[in-house]
Amino acid sequence: ILRMTDLDLRGKRVLIREDLNVPIKDGRITASQRLEAALPTIRHARDAGAAVMVTSHLGRPVEGQFSEADSLAPVAAWLSQALGSEVKLLRDYLDGVEVENGQVVLLENCRMNVGEGKDTPELSAKYAALCDIYVMDAFGTAHRAQASTHGAIRAAKVACGGPLLMAELDALAKALDNPRRPLLAIVAGSKVSTKLELLQTLTAKVDQLIVGGGIANTFIAAAGYPVGKSLVENDLLDTARRIIAEAKARGADVPIPSDVVVAPAFAADAPATIKRVDEVTADDMILDIGPQTAAAYAALIAKAGSVVWNGPVGVFEFDAFGKGTQTLALAIAESAAFSIAGGGDTLAAVEKYGVEDRIGYISTGGGAFLEFLEGKELPAVTALQARG
């Protein structure tokens, strides 16, 4: 893949596709990691003397209609502040943009443009015509084949990978392609069904697969233990057993928690009780792994060569059920392993437990991170590779 950092950008019109899809509540940005991550790329292009246009989607607006709720206006304000000069937000830009060298403008939500979602060549051609160099930097959107990603890469005079995209791909390759072993993965979240492909792909690669959250409940039930009222997918018990057997067959391990934290209800103030995994009763809901399990997993993390983390192992939004996730977050932070974390809930946990500076790499991808881990092709990356 051609890298933006290898190109001379001076005096060039550069269109950078970022993923600035951040949560916004009452006009305020509530998590700015994606903006922080995109900033060095934008700054680099500006300081190199390019005329910089930045494009991104936000949410999922209806094409062909302007919607205030999906406007990038708060993002333009954030960027203006961060860059120390006004970043204008342009509404009508498809037929041409006025921008000076050393200046940055933001193009309004690309998903308001007709044809974006369907990757129509007419729209990609318009994006391509705006610039001399198109930079794909939106790792978080690399799994979407849309006009401003995949289509624009194919249509642009010159298309390259931005520093953020390349850093994401390099970190993922480091953790997965030829990892320092043991390779340990934590896959957690509410449902096996939404992470089935991920579990299957990782089972074939890792040395230890730690499951957590509702996913762990299904594995606990599959191992023959009672799970009471816990969230569990009874139709996937055989699948869980097969994953465990496949891992064992190649000498890998999928440990089952030895203790859990239970409560009578899913609530922040529900009384938390630690129980051995074989002591769970009909009225219990499993909401976290227990301290003995967390310590055992932390010991595995301490000995790991690489750690891939996706998903909190308990209901960490409620403090009483966050200790398992906290213990693992701190173990990852303290481990000498190369670690990579990704996914919306995981990032919230990383932030809550204050370990963001001690994780090897924090991905800005949600769906894209998962699809990469699942071994799927990311259309935008494939398109960049095809251009050489």
Ligand code: 3PG
């Ligand atoms: C994300 O938040 O995962 C990306 O920005 C992609 O958003 P999408 O799922 O709406 O395509």
